[in-house]
Structures are given as structure tokens and as C-alpha cells.
Amino acid sequence: MIQMKFKTSKELEAHRSAVLKAQDPKRKWISFCVGTGCIASGAEKVAAAMKLELKKNGPKGVQFKETGCPGFCERGPLMVIHPEGIFYQNVKPEHVHDIVSRTLKKGEIIKELLYIDPSSGKQVTNEKDVPFYSKQKRLILGNNPLVDPTNIDDYMAVGGYTALGKVLSEMKPEQVIEEVKKAGLRGRGGAGFPTGVKWETTRNAKGAVKYIVCNADEGDPGAFMNRSVLEGNPHSVLEGMIIGAFAIGANEGFVYCRNEYPLAVKNVTLAVQQLRDVGLLGKNILGSGFNFDMSVVRGAGAFVCGEETALMASIEGKKGVPKQRPPFPSQEGIWGKPTNINNVETWANVPFIINMGAEAYARIGNKTSKGTKIFALVGKIKNTGLVEVPMGTTLKEIIYEIGGGIPNGKKLKAVQCGGPSGGCIAAANIDVPVDYEGLKQYGAIMGSGGMVVMDEDTCMVDVAKYFLKFLLEESCGKCTTCREGIERMLEIVTRMSEGKACLDDIALLEELANVVKDTTMCGLGNTAPNPVLTTLRFFRDEYIAHAKDKKCPAKVCKALISFNIDEKKCTGCGACAKRCPQSAISGENKRPHKIDQKKCIKCGVCESTCKFGAVSRR
């Protein structure tokens, strides 16, 4: 660790070259993910066992580095052995001994731990050859598995704080803004407002005191890219923020992180303290005369606090309730002072723009949307995890080439983009380029980047119901249309899934959804009806089937289906009857059984119990 305060950017560079010099590129070291995803799969136990094993039996000089999330959470805990790049997945504490004695000492490869590509069925030894990784462009996530988030030297070794040194010693604030504008960076929080323009507005706003905020209140169900960046590489975000503060002329910053991300809060708090210790935060940073400090604010867990005005209220210590824009935060923000709010990923992009140069950065992506975007690819897909691709990559490429397609030979039905505020894109439209404008034309939004893949077994009415339930919990309750409207929409959709709706209800649902979208004040309410509107747009026949024929085509809505036993397939083993909680199944031994529909509560235990596929939904 560094024990000095950097007074000039030359000192910073000198330290970096000292760090790099101490690192032998051919040295053996292990990169092991201890992000939240891998911890959930037991990474902490593996790490403890590994450290012990290395101490006891390990070859000397092997460094064991606990890093951030590389994104392939489904296969965690993940381990990569450098410099060969041997990729082990699903590592358990019992594998630790083998890894040390065979791979580290003898160079043998343990075949059980290798990743098997589901599309080709081949084992992959090297991390680089894993199709999930090789088809991505990992600008921001790329450093996560190389860096120990608690060690600032690690970040410096991969080129960290070069951009800051360059900005503070060579550039003027206006030049930085010009560079960001030229790069075409747009807000990664979802709305896609040009970042450079936002910075300029805040810079030009009246008032000496200005604030910047990093919005890390990621609340979409199934989205976790901001968490991974903050946990795995907090310094990249903080570097972007210091550069932004310099460009905007702000002297104080906040990282607003939800408390449900304990590791992210811990790592980013530690990183801020490290920056203060080395003089990259505080007064007269790198001798430039620029003063800046920041603090970490923990959110109490409200989805609506991701909305910028509610977020600012929360920072001020008030209840997180959105307010009218204009005045925009860039004019009147926290405590009435001009405030610039950007998403975690937006800030993390800034150092790359400065290092690469605006032109090179603008070459990534397509015409309207530049750079890369991280998506959380989840749901019914073979490879789940974080995927970073250039803007404009088609949805098809993401799902089939990186995601590996839909498991169990099922067909793709729709992709839900942008979280609860987003919309469902039907399978017919998956050639759409994933950028701000592309998704908009199908009623979805980029959002923070959640991507939930749904197969043919998904009921779209049920999906709408799920998101409405989430939003009902999270609506702040200020606006009538959002508070009452979402509740009423949920009522209608619930009626549909229970077979109690009529065709008029579809019209009412659509009418109400449009008014809620139109009339509510903040972004949450404006986008809340999107799941309903997009499913209505592309899957109206399913709504009609629910309302008119009282049928659920995907056979999900319990009130509209029945479980039946196929007499030809049933062997009369009685396994289902034993497990049925309602004792609704009866029949003689070795004779076909029957389900008493009056007793059946449609829990589906019989279906999952039957080994012969005799139980079916109707």
C-alpha cells in the first residue's frame, strides 16, 4: 500500500511505474471472484480454504487475489489461474487441494472444473475461449477480475488514475466537457441524456456551490451491473467522478448506494478513504488547486429513490419523494444548488474516454449510441450473468451468441428490457439493435440494463402482474394516478388471471395505463404502465384468451388450468398420490390414478413428481 500523498501527477506516475515494475508479467497468480453472486455460491469458504492450502502446501510466490465480479455469476464461484488463463468454474472447498497440488504444482488441468460450452458440448480450458466472454467487449467489466477492489495499487497497475492525472495536469474543464461531448457518452441510467450536455448545463448554472452525485440506487429486479462495478472496481467510478467534478466545478460529491448492497457500500467507502489517504481527494489535488471531497450515502431501500429528484430528497435527509422538474437538478438540486447526477456506469466510462480519446471511444457503438453497455442477462437462458456489448448489438446476438439460447429446447417468447419501467420485446422483433432509440420503438427502454429472457412457458398476463405488484410496493404514493392507477391495473390483471374478467376490462386496462403514463409526475409513474402496454401491444391475444375464453395459453395462471393424469401413461406407482398435500389423487395400485378437481389446489407437485410425464396441465 502507498504511504504517501501524491502532490503532482508526476509522483502518481512514478508510483505507478514502481508498482508495475514490482509485478512480473510471468508470475503465477490466481484471480478468484468474491462478488456477491459468487459469495452466494459459497466463494467465501473456498477463498478461506484456498488461502490455508496455499500457506500449507502451495508453491511459493503464488498470489491469491480476491477480485470483483467478471459477470458469469451462474457458474460461480469462478477462478482463473494466470498467466495461463485456466478457467475453473463452480469451485467448491473440496477442489482446493487438487487445484494446488495438481494445477499449481504440476500444471495439470482438472477436467471436472472446466466449463462445458452448452451449444457445442466441448470443454473450454482457457478463459479467453469461453464464448460467453469472447463475444463481449468488456471495457468496464474487463478490469473487475484483474483488480482487488480493496487495493488501490491494483487499480493503478491496470492504468487507473492516468486519466485523472492527465485531466488535472493538461486539460481545462471546458476541454474535458468537450471531450465527453465528442465521445457521445449518454446516461447509462436509462434515459440516455447526453452526459456532456448535462455537465455543461451544471457548469454554467449560477452559484458557487455545486454537487455531483453517483446514482447507485439500482433497484430493478434482476439487474446487478452497478453492484458489480462498485464492488469489483470502485476506483473506476470514483476516478470518473473526480474528473466530472473538475469539469463541472463541483467541490463535493455523493455516492448514493442502496444499503442492500453491503459489499458495494463497504468497498466504495474504503476506496474513498484510500483516495483521501493518497491525496486524490481533499484540497489541492495533484497540485492543481482543485478541491474535491465526497461521501457515501446509504439509501434505505426505495426503488423510487433511483429517480433523481427523490434521490436528492433522500440525500437531504427527507422522505424520498420526487418533485417537479423543471427546475432540473442541474439548475436547482441538492439544497437548491446545481447538482449533476449520473449513473455508476456513466461515471465509470469517463476515464476510458479520457484515456482512449473521444474519437476512439466514439468508434465503439452505433450512430446514435456510443460506447458499451452492461446488461444483466437473466431468465430462461443458458448463460446468465453480466454481458457487456457495444451499443447497437442486436438482441438476437446477445441472446443466442452470448447467452447461448434458450434451455430445454424451448422457444423464445419475449425479452423484458429495462426492468419494471421497461417493456417486453416479442421474439419476432429480436433483430432490434439494442440502443436507446432501438428499444424505444417497441415501447421498451434501456433502463439500467436488465434483460429478462422469457420462453414459451411464460404467461404475459402473469408477467404484467408481477411487475405491477413490484411497482405497487414501490410507488411513493404522491400522485393519484400512480398510487391508485397501479393498484387498479393490478386488480384488473389479477381478475384476468383468475378468470373473472371480461373483454371490457382489457379496454379499461389500456385506457387506465395510458392515463397513468400520461399524467404522473415522475419517471416511475410515467413508465410504470410499460409492462402492461407492451404486453398488450404484442400479446393482446393472450389477454383476450384470459378474459373471453378464461384460458391461459401458457398454462401458468392457476385458476385457469387443471392438472390431469393421462391414463395411458400412468403406471399407478402412486408417487403423486403420496405427495399430494390435498390427498386429491386416488386410484388402485398399478392402475391409472385420478385427480379430484374439487380438492386440487393446483400446486403442481404431482406434475414434478411424476417420472412418466403422465400429469399434464390443461
Add this chain to the structure above:
Amino acid sequence: MQVRRGIEEVIPTVNMRINDLDVMAEEGQTILEVCKFYGFDIPTLCWDEGLSPYGGCRLCVVEIGEGKNTKLVSSCTYPAQEGLIVRTRSKRVDHARKMVIELLLARCHTSKVLQDLASQYDVEQVRFPLKNDDCILCGLCVRICKEQMMAEAIGFVDRGKDMKITTPFNDKTDTCRRCGACMYICPACQARCQGPDVKDPICNGCLSMSPTCLDFYDDAQCFMSESACGTCVRERKKEEVSKKEV
């Protein structure tokens, strides 16, 4: 252009267009204030002249902008801006207001104010199951308590569908002076008062009303006319009736 107010204060103005009429407004005014000044009627529920704007009821929405890029905003919170084009009663606005009234009426169907609005806007049926609530969460009482009475005795608790207005910890509080301002300002929930209930933490304004209040205090404490509330009168009549029966 500038407006001269008094001798020293000079307030800059902005030009806007409301319902095809070119108007001038002071900077810092809201669309609603300008509309009221020029006589354009906009219905409101959560707005009051003496209180800070809230923008919660969404009844005062107006359509701003031109061509395809119009949008609905709450006029009580949206600031008057140079070149703003406002339509106070377009098809879209009416449609939204009708739905707002229908939603509120479904929540609070006994309110006379809401029933009157429904009749004014031709809302003939409520297509949602009725809820029998007596508060539309407009927050006027919270704001009058804080901003005019300087008490902050009541506030919003919880969020979304569970949101309600009450005292801290739903408990009786000494901060409440029983001034009755919350009841005075309430646009919808006149039905809320259930008579002098000592357990009711919200207001108990009637506890301070003549003549029942004299059972509790030496001096009458009522700030409201009998016709504004009348629960205390009912209470008295009940007592009289029961006495007669005895």
C-alpha cells in the same frame, strides 16, 4: 419586460400563450397561478393559495407544448416559462382528469367535492370496485399544519398504497393544538370525523367545539362554525335524545 411592484422590487416577466391567448406572467409563478389570474378555470384538489404546491392529485394537469411533442404536466407545480404554450382543457387533459376523478371517487365515493367534480366532468360511472376510504392523500392538511400553523403535528406515513396521514407513531401528540385547520382545509374527507373519539390521533377538532368541548375545557375552543362540521351538535343531540328517553 419587467413588472414594477412597489418602488424597489422589479420582477422579470415571461411571455406565454394560454388557450391561444398571449399572456404575460411573472417569473416564478406557476402555470396555475397565471391561469387563475387570467380567468382560466382549472380544477384542483391538493392546491391552496396559501400553501406550497404539491402536485399530487394530478387533477390540475394541462397540456403543454406544440404539435406532436405535447405533454401533460401538473399546472400547480410547473413554472411559467418563456414561450410556453398551454392548453387548459384539451381532449387529452379532459380524458386524464376524468380518469383521476374516477380513481379518486372509487377510493372515496362519499365525498361531495368529488361527486360534484364527477358531475362537472361527466363521469357517469366508476368502473373500479369501491374502497370506502375517506382520505384522498392530497396532503393539504399536512401542509397547513406545517406551513400555516407551524405545528408539524401530522405527516405522511408509509408509502404507496399503504400511505396514510397521521401523527408520529399513530399516537396522541402534544404538538397538535387541536386548531382544526386540517379539517378546515380538507377538500374531500368531511366524512372522516367520527365524532369526539379520544383515541383518534388525527384531529379531534370536535373535541374543542362548542358545546361538547366545554365538557373537556373551561373555555370553548372552536374555530369553526356549526355548519362546517356539526358532529359536536350531533353528539349533543344524541345526548339530549338519550336524556329524554331516560
